[in-house]
Amino acid sequence: MQYIYGSFIDGWYNLRYFLISYFYDSEQKLRQNSINLYILNNIIKDDCDVDQKLNKLKSIFESTIWFSYRNKLPQLQYSTLTSDTGWGCMLRVGQMSLCQQIKYFYNINTPEALTELIQQFADNDQNEFSNFLDQNDGDQKIKYKSPFSIQKIVVETKKEIQKTPGEWYKPNDILFVLKNLFRYSKFSENLRIYINHENAFILSDVVSLMLNNNGGNEEWFKDYIQKGQNTSNQYGVSIYILTRIGLETCNEEYLKVINEIMTYPQFQGILGGSPNKALYILGRVGNYYIYLDPHYVQQAQNYEEIQNDQSSYSCQNIQLIDRSQLDPSMALSFCVKNALDLLDLWIRLKQTKQENGESFFIALTEIQSYYQLTWSISNEENEDEFVTILS
C-alpha cells in the first residue's frame, strides 16, 4: 500500500514538473528578452543572435549538476522512508550549490572528474555507510567517496540539528550540515566554507579562513596582497551570506541589489525559491530568475551506477520564475579562488553599497566586533535593573 501511495506521489510531482515547464514556456520568454543574460559567473551579452545566446545559456545550464528527489533509496536512518520526495528539496538545493562551488573552484570539466564529483553526492552509499556511523567522531583525516550522500546528511542532521527524515530543511540547516560533512571530502584540501547567518560579510573572517591565520581589516589585507605573499598558502573560500529580503514578500529595492550581485564574477547562485519550494537560482534574464528545480523524482543511483550513467544529473529544461514569486529567505553564494579575487569581491560589494545606499541590505564589516554585558545601572524611579551592552 505504501509503495502504491509513494508511486502515486512521485507520479504527481513529475507530472507537475512537466506541466510547469510546458505552460510557462521559458524558451519563449528568453527569446522575447533582448538583453544580457547572467548565469552563475557568466555574462551572455546581447551582441549575437537569439539562437546563439540560447545555445550558450543551454550549454551552461545543462552542464550545471542537477540534484533532485530520489526514490528507491535504502531505508533512511531514524525512519521508514526510502525517498526524499516532498521534504528533501532544500537538501537537494544545498547539494547543488556545494557541488557547483567545488566544480567552479577546481575547474572540473573532464568527464572523469565530473563523474567523480557527482559520486561525492551518490544517493546510495551502503559500501561505506557503516564505516561512517562507526567513525563519525570528527576525525578530519577520514575521507569518504560519497561524503554528501543523503544517508550521511540525514545522520549529521539528526546529530547536529535533531531533525529526522521527513522534516523540512531551512537553508541554514542544510548549509550547516554540508559544512560539517565537507571535512570528509577530498575537495576540502584547498577550499574552505564561510557561512554568515547574520546577513553580514565580515572581511577579516573570510581572510582568516583563506590564509589559515588571523586576518586583518581592508588596509591590512591590501598590504598583504601588495607584499606578494606566497599564494600557495591561500585557500579558496565558498562564501554563503544568509539573508531575508522582506517579511512576506521581497522588498523591490533589495531585489535590484540582488540583480546587481548576480553580475559579479564570483557569483555562484542562490539557495532560495518560492514559498515552500526550494530552488537553486542560477541567474537572471530581465525580471525572471533562471533556476534548477529539485522537485522531480528519479531513481537513486549508487557509486557504481553513477560511473556508468550520469545523465540524470543534467537538467534539459531551463526554467524561469518571476521575481514577484520569489521567497524573501535566501542564501547568496560566492566563490573566491585567491586573495585578489576576494579583494575584487569586497570592492564590488562596497561599490554596490555606495550606489544603492540604504537599499544595500548586506552588512559589510571589515572586522568582527564583540560585545560585553554589564549589570551596572539601576533605575531608581521604578527599581528596575538594566543591563548595559558594551562594544
Next chain:
Amino acid sequence: MQCENLKMSDNFVEKYPDRVHRSRLKFQDGTSIKKYLVSKSDHFYHFIQVIRDTLHLNKQESLYLFINNSGLIKAESQVDEIYQKFKSSDGFLRINLTEYPSFGNI
C-alpha cells in the same frame, strides 16, 4: 515575534544622554525579558547578539530584524540613527523578529 522597545524615558535622557534606553524587550507572546542600555553610537550587531543569547539560538540559526514589514535592519546600522528615523509617535520603535522558514512541498 515583535519586539517593542527602544523607548527613552525623560528620566533616562537626563541621566544618560549618550544612551538609548531599551525598555522592555517584550515579545508578542507576552514574554517580557530583560532591559538593556546601549550607546546611541553603537551598532545593531551587538543587540542582535544579545537577542540571540536571550532566545538561546544555536549558532546555525538565523535571525532578522525588520521595521515596517520590509526594511531589514543591518547589523552595521547605528542604534540612534534607526531609532530617530523609524520611531512611532509614542516614542517606541517596533521591530519584527523573524527566523528562516523551512522549505518542503506537499
